[in-house]
Amino acid sequence: MKKEFTFSYEHHSSKEELSAAQQKAVSASEEALTKAYAPYSKFKVGAALLLEDNTIILGSNQENKAYPSGLCAERVALFSYGAQKSEHKIKTLAICGDGDLLKDGDIFSPCGGCRQAMAEYTDIQGEPFEIIIKNGDGSFMIFDGIHQLLPFIFGSK
Template sequence: MKRGIMDEINLKAEATKALEKAYSPYSKFKVGAAVLTESGNLFTGCNVENVSYGLSICAERTAITRAVANEGPGMKLREVYVANCNEHGVSIPCSPCGACRQFIAEFATPATRIHYTGENGDVTTSMSDLLPDGFTF
């Protein structure tokens, strides 16, 4: 969906809205992600669990998959925001998992910014800091 260039606060709000749709009956841990593409489009996603945990999908990968499905294989990420809450509705420090880091890296540029909740509030980092020496061709 076309939204134009969004600032970090709006991305956080979109990620937070997305986490409310999460299906997390096993972990009770909701995650939402909002991605802004280089084309200026916003896509959101949430985690969807499965009783066979390996079949679960993270919010970041859901949002990025939606972006690729809409923009095609040349899609590039400008920003990624990840929000979460535990079963008590409290956001806790949590960076993207390893699989999501590699998935984000596939579509990131050197300028892509990634935001998530850290020990002392929101963290903003680059792809190279989030996944140093990531697997690439």
Template sequence: MKTIKIETEFEVYDDLNDVPKNVSELMEYAVKARLRAYAPYSKFLVGAAILLDNGEIVTGNNQENACYPSGLCAERTAIYYAGSKYPEAKIVLMALIAGSTKHKTTTPVPPCGACRQAISEYEVKQDMPIDIYFMGETGEVIRSKSLSNLLPFVFEKAII
């Protein structure tokens, strides 16, 4: 038997005023995308914005459905659109904002497990880490320099 020790590192910013300018600008796209989310069941709105290496910005938001498994998270909506429209582009930066319409969300909200796996697929495909910033409606912003911090054991095509 052996033991594997996994260490992750995150940067925590007090709020959007402390993040780099390009991140706050991208987060504004995520904020606008969040306002267009369709979440009549959970009342939990999520917005995502992605900066590609070609300079394009792609956004997405969560889209719910009465048959819950048929909905799609903001992160996957954005990342799949980016992959569809700009298949050769690499994802440089991703900004995420999430919050409930029932109460103020001040805790940073990371991508869910399914979104982590989807982001991982693109990170592996492009052989370059994706810089991810996530937050609640207000308050701290967390930065992960790679999806591998959030999902250290990725399920990838090399396995299958």
């Protein structure tokens, strides 16, 4: 039996098309990008969590000579959130990248490990959070939750 999976997302060509809250999250991810430590891949990533109380938690990729000991920006932000045990839920995760790996027309997308971490925190808080990804051309994709990026989440039924 053949089955089909489809999903939808929003696409915006510029930051100005985003809501004020979305712009805040994206701007914070761009700030986080400046804190990335990527001397080996030369590909910097910034992530920002916008919590329901408007708190921002930043994450940036952190590489290490002892590969694969580094961490992706998304997991740095999510694990920092987890370590702080905030009582406020995640509203939005914004992600941006910069480097030769991301060409002007390319779509930017989180790795599988980060997608699974997003799924875990969705499960922890009991509801999805919005995911905003800035592409190589400066456009934005907005997903309602991780289920659109990871349809068969590890441990799903």
